[in-house]
Amino acid sequence: MTTPFESLKARRAPDWQAYCEHRFVRDLAAGTLPEAAFQHYLKQDYLFLVQFARAWGLAVYKSRDLSEIRQGLDSLKAIVDVEIGLHVNYCVSWGIDEAALSKLTASRATLAYTRYVLDAGMSGDLLDLHVALAPCIIGYGEIASWILRQPFTRHEGNPYADWIAMYAGDEYQALVTSELEWLNRRLAGVDEQRMDQLATVFGDATRLEADFWQMGLDLT
Amino acid sequence: MTTPFESLKARRAPDWQAYCEHRFVRDLAAGTLPEAAFQHYLKQDYLFLVQFARAWGLAVYKSRDLSEIRQGLDSLKAIVDVEIGLHVNYCVSWGIDEAALSKLTASRATLAYTRYVLDAGMSGDLLDLHVALAPCIIGYGEIASWILRQPFTRHEGNPYADWIAMYAGDEYQALVTSELEWLNRRLAGVDEQRMDQLATVFGDATRLEADFWQMGLDLT
Amino acid sequence: MTTPFESLKARRAPDWQAYCEHRFVRDLAAGTLPEAAFQHYLKQDYLFLVQFARAWGLAVYKSRDLSEIRQGLDSLKAIVDVEIGLHVNYCVSWGIDEAALSKLTASRATLAYTRYVLDAGMSGDLLDLHVALAPCIIGYGEIASWILRQPFTRHEGNPYADWIAMYAGDEYQALVTSELEWLNRRLAGVDEQRMDQLATVFGDATRLEADFWQMGLDLT
Amino acid sequence: MTTPFESLKARRAPDWQAYCEHRFVRDLAAGTLPEAAFQHYLKQDYLFLVQFARAWGLAVYKSRDLSEIRQGLDSLKAIVDVEIGLHVNYCVSWGIDEAALSKLTASRATLAYTRYVLDAGMSGDLLDLHVALAPCIIGYGEIASWILRQPFTRHEGNPYADWIAMYAGDEYQALVTSELEWLNRRLAGVDEQRMDQLATVFGDATRLEADFWQMGLDLT
Numbered sequence: 087m088t089t090p091f092e093s094l095k096a097r098r099a100p101d102w103q104a105y106c107e108h109r110f111v112r113d114l115a116a117g118t119l120p121e122a123a124f125q126h127y128l129k130q131d132y133l134f135l136v137q138f139a140r141a142w143g144l145a146v147y148k149s150r151d152l153s154e155i156r157q158g159l160d161s162l163k164a165i166v167d168v169e170i171g172l173h174v175n176y177c178v179s180w181g182i183d184e185a186a187l188s189k190l191t192a193s194r195a196t197l198a199y200t201r202y203v204l205d206a207g208m209s210g211d212l213l214d215l216h217v218a219l220a221p222c223i224i225g226y227g228e229i230a231s232w233i234l235r236q237p238f239t240r241h242e243g244n245p246y247a248d249w250i251a252m253y254a255g256d257e258y259q260a261l262v263t264s265e266l267e268w269l270n271r272r273l274a275g276v277d278e279q280r281m282d283q284l285a286t287v288f289g290d291a292t293r294l295e296a297d298f299w300q301m302g303l304d305l306t
Numbered sequence: 307m308t309t310p311f312e313s314l315k316a317r318r319a320p321d322w323q324a325y326c327e328h329r330f331v332r333d334l335a336a337g338t339l340p341e342a343a344f345q346h347y348l349k350q351d352y353l354f355l356v357q358f359a360r361a362w363g364l365a366v367y368k369s370r371d372l373s374e375i376r377q378g379l380d381s382l383k384a385i386v387d388v389e390i391g392l393h394v395n396y397c398v399s400w401g402i403d404e405a406a407l408s409k410l411t412a413s414r415a416t417l418a419y420t421r422y423v424l425d426a427g428m429s430g431d432l433l434d435l436h437v438a439l440a441p442c443i444i445g446y447g448e449i450a451s452w453i454l455r456q457p458f459t460r461h462e463g464n465p466y467a468d469w470i471a472m473y474a475g476d477e478y479q480a481l482v483t484s485e486l487e488w489l490n491r492r493l494a495g496v497d498e499q500r501m502d503q504l505a506t507v508f509g510d511a512t513r514l515e516a517d518f519w520q521m522g523l524d525l526t
Numbered sequence: 527m528t529t530p531f532e533s534l535k536a537r538r539a540p541d542w543q544a545y546c547e548h549r550f551v552r553d554l555a556a557g558t559l560p561e562a563a564f565q566h567y568l569k570q571d572y573l574f575l576v577q578f579a580r581a582w583g584l585a586v587y588k589s590r591d592l593s594e595i596r597q598g599l600d601s602l603k604a605i606v607d608v609e610i611g612l613h614v615n616y617c618v619s620w621g622i623d624e625a626a627l628s629k630l631t632a633s634r635a636t637l638a639y640t641r642y643v644l645d646a647g648m649s650g651d652l653l654d655l656h657v658a659l660a661p662c663i664i665g666y667g668e669i670a671s672w673i674l675r676q677p678f679t680r681h682e683g684n685p686y687a688d689w690i691a692m693y694a695g696d697e698y699q700a701l702v703t704s705e706l707e708w709l710n711r712r713l714a715g716v717d718e719q720r721m722d723q724l725a726t727v728f729g730d731a732t733r734l735e736a737d738f739w740q741m742g743l744d745l746t
Numbered sequence: 747m748t749t750p751f752e753s754l755k756a757r758r759a760p761d762w763q764a765y766c767e768h769r770f771v772r773d774l775a776a777g778t779l780p781e782a783a784f785q786h787y788l789k790q791d792y793l794f795l796v797q798f799a800r801a802w803g804l805a806v807y808k809s810r811d812l813s814e815i816r817q818g819l820d821s822l823k824a825i826v827d828v829e830i831g832l833h834v835n836y837c838v839s840w841g842i843d844e845a846a847l848s849k850l851t852a853s854r855a856t857l858a859y860t861r862y863v864l865d866a867g868m869s870g871d872l873l874d875l876h877v878a879l880a881p882c883i884i885g886y887g888e889i890a891s892w893i894l895r896q897p898f899t900r901h902e903g904n905p906y907a908d909w910i911a912m913y914a915g916d917e918y919q920a921l922v923t924s925e926l927e928w929l930n931r932r933l934a935g936v937d938e939q940r941m942d943q944l945a946t947v948f949g950d951a952t953r954l955e956a957d958f959w960q961m962g963l964d965l966t
Binding site for chain 2: 637
């Protein structure tokens with residue numbers, strides 16, 4: 087049986103595939119991605135996380151009850167109290183120190199995706215916000231699992247092995263499962279006209295996330 | 307020397323005094339406040355806390371950098387992870403169980419103050435939001451200190467002694483000091499026209515907080 | 527057959543009746559409402575219109591396409607380009623000049639209802655916004671029609687005849703019909719859980735609009 | 747004497763120059779811009795106008811008084827009641843009919859700039875919103891004037907002569923002057939820290955507007 091989120095993806099299948107199987111992803115899997123491309127991506131991903139935190143702040147504001155507030159707060163804590171710290175450390179291991187991170191200028195791709203998410207969430211409702219975040223939250227999980235299955239993936243000595251392992255790992259995959267459950271529950275009650283709106287948000291957000299990969303490649 | 311926040315209060319002195327020295331506050335200090343009035347206040351204060359959490363979610367959304375995000379998140383965690391739990395327990399000690407709390411209808415005074423704060427913060431900036439919250443955050447600290455100094459305050463056997471002690475206590479007063487520092491730093495850079503806008507927000511919010519006291523009395 | 531909006535009203539029947547058949551409305555119908563009560567209402571209604579304009583600005587921001595933008599803009603123009611001017615003139619005929627209007631302080635009831643609407647619309651979607659405005663837009667039309675049918679209504683020499691005639695008149699009733707059509711179309715696609723949320727918004731907004739009547743009486 | 751807005755531009759001089767003297771602009775001035783590039787730009791500019799209308803709706807929501815509401819409404823009417831119609835007609839003259847406009851998919855550059863403006867305005871205040879719109883409102887006026895002064899500009903038989911004439915014309919230049927007055931008045935009261943924030947908004951918005959030109963070129 088097709089879940090509502092699978093139906094949503096099916097409506098924007100070419101965009102979704104172009105994002106999930108992007109050359110940046112393939113080269114990362116093969117271990118051939120230029121380091122500078124990855125470093126550029128890592129730096130911008132730091133700025134992305136800051137805006138991602140704002141998006142969860144927005145989710146808290148948009149909440150109608152304490153359980154929705156708690157859900158938003160948990161995500162906010164995960165980013166601000168855990169992920170940003172891990173990301174900073176990971177950046178250091180790639181030769182990018184915290185001082186450099188604090189002086190970055192946001193690239194166009196970073197501005198585009200983050201502000202699209204924030205406006206979709208503000209002008210729409212909590213479901214629009216989650217759908218706009220799905221290419222990131224759900225997408226990273228799918229991408230890591232997909233990488234593990236590809237014949238061209240280099241498992242030994244891949245400089246990006248840590249990145250792949252993190253998103254393919256149990257902890258992140260559990261988060262994806264939980265987000266999928268929430269999305270499928272909410273999408274189940276949605277009529278056709280609303281599904282059209284959400285498909286637009288989903289498609290736009292997916293294209294903008296693909297640009298985030300492209301940004302790394304364009305640098306080199 | 308007058309701090310910027312003291313100047314702000316001075317512009318709305320009658321409203322501020324009417325709020326801080328409200329009959330609800332005086333009767334609570336004297337221990338003569340009817341229990342039903344206090345219980346009604348406690349119940350609505352629970353609903354207030356839920357909206358207060360939304361306001362800090364909004365503060366996170368409105369943040370321009372990670373340090374502002376962290377400030378909003380700390381306040382959000384304080385409410386959702388600590389204060390709401392303490393409040394629920396305190397309500398139980400007054401004979402109001404959690405099931406009752408979850409079924410409450412928001413009173414007009416609760417709707418009025420909370421939505422005013424949220425709209426002031428959304429349509430204005432982070433400073434508008436903090437100024438709209440000041441009658442609550444700063445006010446409760448001033449009120450508890452004021453109560454301790456009044457000749458009519460009943461210190462022994464006052465049924466509301468716990469409430470007074472909490473807001474007069476070191477932990478809450480430290481929070482007030484920290485909020486005052488933030489407000490004074492931000493208000494210092496503000497020109498006259500902006501100060502007029504903030505005085506309107508501050509005065510409106512103070513009047514609506516006074517109604518929150520009145521709501522308790524009107525019940526009885 | 528029951529329309530979706532009638533179902534919504536039925537869920538909050540006591541609140542709706544208390545609002546539509548409020549003593550302020552009855553006394554206005556009978557022509558016995560103290561002039562000072564009506565003048566206070568008129569002054570605050572001016573401040574209400576300013577916030578009402580902000581609500582239609584919000585509707586434009588929340589729009590997903592040009593036809594939604596045009597709908598919001600039409601309402602915005604109706605208020606800013608027409609109604610506010612008529613209201614100012616009407617106030618003059620009641621001895622309230624424009625200088626007085628520009629110096630008014632918003633009453634608690636005005637702050638409460640207007641900010642509730644704005645927050646419901648911002649945190650929810652366009653349907654939440656319209657539902658929060660329904661007690662005003664639809665309510666005034668129902669109230670004027672109801673007044674015309676009551677045996678105690680004074681048709682000759684009623685000082686409030688102009689007010690009644692305006693809202694009972696064809697132009698305003700056409701606007702009500704059009705808003706009802708929009709609401710019924712949108713509400714038709716809504717599931718039970720969403721209807722619960724909307725009933726809360728509708729009930730809260732109706733209670734706060736009733737306070738707007740009460741505000742006039744309390745003055746006297 | 748340097749106006750506040752000139753100071754703001756000076757802080758982001760390279761971004762501003764790269765935008766105003768972009769190859770798209772130069773080729774348009776010389777009349778050598780490929781038609782397909784211009785047509786792609788025209789189509790996306792239609793989608794831009796729809797979001798621009800949302801931005802003025804946001805300005806109305808953000809207003810603190812009736813004069814601010816009127817300013818936002820005037821801009822909103824200019825776009826929805828005038829400019830969109832003119833744009834549709836202009837598109838027709840370039841072989842793009844209205845049915846095609848209604849089926850467009852927003853390009854990344856369109857999503858990026860429009861959502862950046864909307865989030866800057868929502869999370870900041872009215873000044874942030876106007877500063878984010880300045881590359882568009884002020885920029886188009888400067889660009890058209892600059893084109894008229896360049897030696898390489900083709901004045902006779904330039905297929906883009908209408909476009910240049912519109913933005914260099916008295917009507918549009920008067921709008922630019924009026925917007926500059928508003929900006930300079932507001933920026934005058936701003937302290938150094940706030941100016942830093944606004945320079946970030948201005949620089950980001952300018953880069954994203956430059957991408958809007960680039961989008962046209964990349965197509966070809």
